[in-house]
Amino acid sequence: MTTGTATRLAGPPAAEAVIATASAQAAGLPTPPHLVIVRVGDDPASVSYVRGKAKKAGEAGLRSTVHALPEATPQADLLALVATLNADPDVHGILVQLPLPAHIAEEPVLEAIDPDKDVDGLHPVNVGRLWSGRPALAPCTPAGIMAMLAHYGVAVAGRRVVIVGRSRLVGRPLAGLMLAADATVTVAHSRTRDLAAITRSADILVAAVGRAHLITPDMVAPGAVVIDVGINRVVGEDGKSHLTGDVHPHVAAVASALTPVPGGVGPMTVAQLMANTVQAAERQRSGALGELLR
Numbered sequence: 001m002t003t004g005t006a007t008r009l010a011g012p013p014a015a016e017a018v019i020a021t022a023s024a025q026a027a028g029l030p031t032p033p034h035l036v037i038v039r040v041g042d043d044p045a046s047v048s049y050v051r052g053k054a055k056k057a058g059e060a061g062l063r064s065t066v067h068a069l070p071e072a073t074p075q076a077d078l079l080a081l082v083a084t085l086n087a088d089p090d091v092h093g094i095l096v097q098l099p100l101p102a103h104i105a106e107e108p109v110l111e112a113i114d115p116d117k118d119v120d121g122l123h124p125v126n127v128g129r130l131w132s133g134r135p136a137l138a139p140c141t142p143a144g145i146m147a148m149l150a151h152y153g154v155a156v157a158g159r160r161v162v163i164v165g166r167s168r169l170v171g172r173p174l175a176g177l178m179l180a181a182d183a184t185v186t187v188a189h190s191r192t193r194d195l196a197a198i199t200r201s202a203d204i205l206v207a208a209v210g211r212a213h214l215i216t217p218d219m220v221a222p223g224a225v226v227i228d229v230g231i232n233r234v235v236g237e238d239g240k241s242h243l244t245g246d247v248h249p250h251v252a253a254v255a256s257a258l259t260p261v262p263g264g265v266g267p268m269t270v271a272q273l274m275a276n277t278v279q280a281a282e283r284q285r286s287g288a289l290g291e292l293l294r
């Protein structure tokens, strides 16, 4: 961000607040919640994200284990690992990092995860709970965005929210959470006509597309709150590779508030994973207590 007047909605302070709450809850459990992350192959971005998540888990007082499987792992072996983790009472959260190699279908893998250990909130049971307005483990990026808005005092109820992007991981579940929070929601995507007219109607505009600087100032209503989810690796004028979002920097001159990239939504995603892992551990504990008392 160069010039502009928009308030910078920084991720790290809001993320620390989420992690502090999760850590305090974790400390009240008989054993530290245990997160298991499964990564298949050596995609450099996935390697780096998974490392970041495991590091944060340790800082938050959680246990974490990373299973790094070779690129050529057969789907059956991955399913067998998930079954073992489901059955292990010492494992509270399971996350299979996406994308998976092309020879492995996502659907059967996500459906194999015990919904109560599904800290990514991608199992159809959790998707269904979210869309029927019941408590559920919600995907980390959308839940992190809701936590960030709450942290900075941005009201959602009654406001017009436009989400650009309809992915399983971000756009769709965010629409469900926004609806549950009483926003009026529009979801745009690659087939949307006259995208600018729609984005200009937003009080809160969320860009989750994966195209550098797709959202330009003319697409933003003066005073709108803009959430930039995109993480794009681009080569700058200096010839160096760096990260940039889906939102053009000049949007800062139009918006009232804007999340930076990096240092915006990304840290919220990681923080929310810690919160979801603690929530999963608590759910399993109360589930187990319920069984004992029955």
Ligand SMILES: NC(=O)C1=CN([C@@H]2O[C@H](COP(=O)(O)OP(=O)(O)OC[C@H]3O[C@@H](n4cnc5c(N)ncnc54)[C@H](OP(=O)(O)O)[C@@H]3O)[C@@H](O)[C@H]2O)C=CC1
Residues within 6 Å of the ligand: 141, 164, 165, 166, 167, 168, 169, 170, 171, 188, 189, 190, 191, 192, 195, 208, 209, 210, 211, 214, 229, 230, 231, 232, 265, 266, 267, 269
């Ligand atoms: N900060 C964080 O924590 C996270 C960041 N990300 C980043 O967010 C971005 C989006 O991720 P993800 O949702 O997984 O991406 P996907 O590629 O799964 O989805 C992209 C969405 O954008 C839509 N789209 C593509 N081109 C256009 C266009 N020109 N106009 C309008 N809509 C368009 C697609 O439409 P259609 O459905 O029609 O194809 C699709 O719905 C990426 O940069 C990713 O790296 C992702 C997860 C977490």
Ligand SMILES: Nc1nc(=O)c2c([nH]1)NC[C@@H]1CN(c3ccc(C(=O)N[C@@H](CCC(=O)O)C(=O)O)cc3)C=[N+]21
Residues within 6 Å of the ligand: 048, 049, 052, 095, 096, 097, 098, 099, 120, 140, 141, 169, 231, 243, 261, 262, 263, 264, 265, 266, 267, 269, 270
């Ligand atoms: N099953 C699954 N669950 C996910 O939640 C999931 C996934 N698969 N696949 C990929 C996306 C992407 N994602 C990010 C996590 C952290 C940052 C993050 O920490 N970003 C930092 C900087 C990152 C950097 O410097 O490279 C930031 O924006 O400041 C970004 C993106 C989770 N995802």
